[in-house]
Amino acid sequence: MNRLRFRSAALAVALSACTLAACAQQADFNQVGREMAIMLQNSHFDRSSRSFKELGDDFLKTYLRDLDYGRVYFTQADVTRFEETYGDKLSEMLLQQDSMTAATDIYGTFVKRVEARVAEAKRMLKEDEFDFSKNDSVMRSRKEAPWPKDEAEATEIWRRQIKEALLSERLRREMVAKLAEDQGKENPLAEEREPRERLELRYERFLHSVKDVDDDDIAAYFLSAVAQTFDPHTDYMSYKEMERFKDGMRNQLVGIGALLQAEEDGATKIMGIVVGGPADRAGQLKLNDRVVGVDSLNTGNPEDMVDIMFMKIDKVVDLIRGAEGTEVRLKVEPAGAPPGETALIVIKRGKVELKDAQTSAEVIEYKGSDGETQKLGVITLPSFYADFDAGETRCSVDVELMLMRLKEEQIDGLVFDLRNNGGGALEEVRRMTGFFTRRLPVVQVKNTLGQIQVKESDNRRPIYDGPLLILTDKSSASATEILAGALQDDNRAVIIGDSSTFGKGTVQQPMDIGRQMPFFADRNKAGTLKVTIQKFYRPSGSSTQNKGVVPDIILPSLTDALEVGEGYLDHALDHDIIRPAPGFEPLSKANLFIPRLKELSNARVTKSKDFAYVIEDVTKARARLRENKVSLNIEERREELAEADATQNARNLERRERYAKMSKSDSGKMKFFKLTLDDLEEGKGLREVDPTLDAEDYMRRAEDKTAELDDTPEWPSKLDPTKREALYVLSDLVDITRNAKMAGLLKKNEGR
Structure with missing residues (x-):
């Protein structure tokens, strides 16, 4: 799982709170990496296929894949440096308790590249006039693409990405406006920020998500990459992630019972409220309210109100979380209130059942x-x-x-x-x-x-x-x-x-890494290795x-x-x-x-129009994926959208008549x-x-x-x-x- 992928929504939950003494301690992640490496060698199902020392290059590749899946931030020069400096040495560095040197260096470079790309994106969006009449295109997926050979090529790839994002945003607004006009409704995007400003904020939030990390986060990214090199389901889970995993398996969480969504301007929006949950019972928090600050202990002290603007959703959740029966104070901008107006809302945390699950x-x-x-x-x-x-x-x-x-x-x-x-x-x-x-x-x-x-x-x-x-x-x-x-x-x-x-x-078993560490080591929050230890076979043997x-x-x-x-x-x-x-x-x-x-x-199925539509869509989707190209010509894209819209309208016209008959039947x-x-x-x-x-x-x-x-x-x-x-x-x-x-x-x- 790529932990850096942006999550637009998350359930505001609270897990068990740690004591102040426990929270003050910090595991040595170099030591955690060593113990995890030993556990992988001793416990993984497929440990005999390749020696651990041979996997260093693969550890690096997986880490780079997770950080830069689209291959738009690192250049080939960066990758070459990582390979020469670390590469096949990563296995040894893990065992010698020095792996965080590589993890931090690579992540630090990633941050610099993201800062540069985002700065360039902002400059382009402010200064450049993009020509959408050219027969230009961008790759749909860069998963298998080579790394940009230098900064010049990286900038050109990035320019095309910005151009595609801007074009898509313009076309989205056109499409929504047309749909609203055709249906005699108000355009829901009429008050929305202009495309360029909207994209600037989107990149700004991504930059914050990349920079708003600590040693725990970097260790989790790197150790997860090491674990997943053994197989996709072997993983390193931080203390917080393991607690969330357990709560998810219980279908019951402890929190305020609200669905959060990261807004592009940095706030966190209330998109849902669990019926009968703590927030619903309190009655003050409303849909579309925007949370801008959290006082997790409800001290009432203004200094304890944490500014959460542009903060990652999982970190916002961590601030809202706490023990059952305790209170959290939220600073919100009420929905519909004048800009800048805020209110303080106190909610007592409680159990939230995930009944939909x-x-x-x-x-x-x-x-x-x-x-x-x-x-x-x-x-x-x-x-x-x-x-x-x-x-x-x-x-x-x-x-x-x-x-x-x-x-x-x-x-x-x-x-x-x-x-x-x-x-x-x-x-x-x-x-x-x-x-x-x-x-x-x-x-x-x-x-x-x-x-x-x-x-x-x-x-x-x-x-x-x-x-x-x-x-x-x-x-x-x-x-x-x-x-x-x-x-x-x-x-x-x-x-x-x-x-x-x-x-x-495959079968995974969670193993507490802290239990494997020396007695006097800082074991707190060392995390868990979820390791593949067995394979499933059906009764028939397959x-x-x-x-x-x-x-x-x-x-x-x-x-x-x-x-x-x-x-x-x-x-x-x-x-x-x-x-x-x-x-x-x-x-x-x-x-x-x-x-x-x-x-x-x-x-x-042969007679079914709905399944016929599915087969038709599958054929088109396969062709698009094979081509792996998105046009940057606005007229071509408009034609594609018009064709898709005409197809959808024709289908809906046919469906309404047929569905009415089916419903009656x-x-x-x-x-x-x-x-x-x-x-x-x-x-x-x-x-x-x-x-x-x-x-x-x-x-x-x-x-x-x-x-x-x-x-x-x-x-x-x-x-x-x-x-x-x-x-x-x-x-x-x-x-x-x-x-x-x-x-x-x-x-x-x-x-x-």
């Missing part, structure tokens, strides 16, 4: 072509969350409660929606697999010594044994792939979705690494045009195969009727019922809902008038094409299974 369920009563009504259940799991410390929150417990409730409703089939689920706790997926099938091997885990451990599910009998679909996409990773792979290998479920899942087939899980039924997706997946990451481990798990006896695949389901699905064929964890806790049953109305939101969000100009009609019944097709496939599976059972055609599962 919790398990949820629904039942759709669907009347098929034969007039029979089916009850189709859907469980959505955003991640395999779990509280690693207290164990109070477990997604497997939440899913079990949902599943038991849907079973009481006598559902005929179930879709388990795991799209955008990046994984999480291995124990949760192991336990959860047993909800759907008898005890069986869920995953095989191999360590660096080649030893293989088979992890089985718990349940002797499944909670739910009816028709089952697992819905995945390219973002489904890690634990999700274990569940989908195990149920696919067992022939228990039909997998449907994108061409494959992400392909993360690794999920790189290849992921390939669905039984593949649907068109825009991700087919994007470089999404493990295979596109630097230093990804290889895919391989081991022997099948001992005693693994899958169910009969014939009982899934996959050939017939694919035939029926392909017929629908849905209202006669479908009824929708929702179920949340709050419903279960309060003893409520399924609630019938109108899918055309806005769904319940756990956060009040600031109005986005520009986004409101998008007149693309919503999916009929709020069912996107992929989810709708999954429900159709499930309905087919229910019908085919029922008919086969009545005809006595289901295959027996010997020994199961």
